[in-house]
Amino acid sequence: MIPETPLDAYVALVLAGGQAIRLGGFDKASVEIDGRSLLAHALEAVIDASEVVVVGEQVSTDRPVTFVVESPRWGGPVAGLLTGLDALLRRTPWVAVLAVDMPWVTSATFRRLRTAAVGHDGAVLVDPDGRRQLALVVERDRLEAVRPDHEGQHNHPLHRLLARLDLVEVPAEGREHRDIDTWSDLREGRESQDAPR
Numbered sequence: 573m574i575p576e577t578p579l580d581a582y583v584a585l586v587l588a589g590g591q592a593i594r595l596g597g598f599d600k601a602s603v604e605i606d607g608r609s610l611l612a613h614a615l616e617a618v619i620d621a622s623e624v625v626v627v628g629e630q631v632s633t634d635r636p637v638t639f640v641v642e643s644p645r646w647g648g649p650v651a652g653l654l655t656g657l658d659a660l661l662r663r664t665p666w667v668a669v670l671a672v673d674m675p676w677v678t679s680a681t682f683r684r685l686r687t688a689a690v691g692h693d694g695a696v697l698v699d700p701d702g703r704r705q706l707a708l709v710v711e712r713d714r715l716e717a718v719r720p721d722h723e724g725q726h727n728h729p730l731h732r733l734l735a736r737l738d739l740v741e742v743p744a745e746g747r748e749h750r751d752i753d754t755w756s757d758l759r760e761g762r763e764s765q766d767a768p769r
Contacts, residue, residue: 581664582686584618585656586611587649587706588628588672589642601628601672603752605679610752620679623662628672639749649706650728654719667715668693671706676747677761685709685742692738699749700739706730707748710737 584640588601588611601611608722615635618624623638630639640659653669660667666689668682668691681697686709687733689695720728 577635579655581622582620582668582709583623583660583662583664584621584625584668584670585653585660586614586618586624586626586628586637586670586672587652587656588614588626589646589652598614599629599631600752601631605675610672610675613672614670614672614677614679617670617674617677617679617682618668620682621668622664623660625656625659626655648728649730650720650733652728657715657719663712665711665713666709667712668709669706671751673752674705674707674748674750675752676750677707678748680706681745681748682709688740688742692740695740695742696734697744697749699744703751704731704734704739705744705751708734708739710739738768749761 601609603610605613611631611633614636615633615637616625624635625638625640626633627642629641638659638661640655649671657667666686668685670673670677677697684696685697685707689709689711692715694708697705699705714737718733720733722745
């Protein structure tokens with residue numbers, strides 16, 4: 573185990589192992605928007621992390637990361653999150669979690685989340701309607717304390733896991749909360765990139 577890093581350091585998990593059913597099973601991490609893959613966008617968002625684990629199939633990246641496949645396979649975001657947590661080598665107080673399909677989350681988003689999380693179990697991004705998104709920072713010890721057993725990880729609802737934590741809700745700015753779940757989402761995202769500013 574690598575020694576604990578300073579308090580302002582954090583590690584990150586990028587969840588990229590879903591089946592992308594609404595994209596016809598297409599590998600979501602490799603979908604491109606603004607000339608880069610969704611995975612590249614996600615890795616840029618957690619550029620300040622001292623270690624990154626990607627939960628999903630291994631692909632070529634410009635940054636050294638660890639790839640793992642969730643257990644159980646296709647077990648949902650909780651299984652992915654906890655599999656990624658167990659793969660981390662560094663022990664930092666904070667863990668950032670990001671779904672691979674949120675290309676408008678940036679490092680500035682995570683700085684806001686980390687600032688808001690101080691004094692709480694963590695902080696989570698919420699959309700304009702107050703719905704929690706899969707972009708959050710959580711205290712590692714608290715996450716470990718509420719994790720279900722291995723058998724209970726399969727399709728365990730993420731909202732039920734997070735409901736046991738004191739998470740500050742941080743309003744999204746601009747398009748931060750938007751994700752790419754369907755081909756329509758991708759088309760709209762690309763059109764908005766091309767629109768005159």
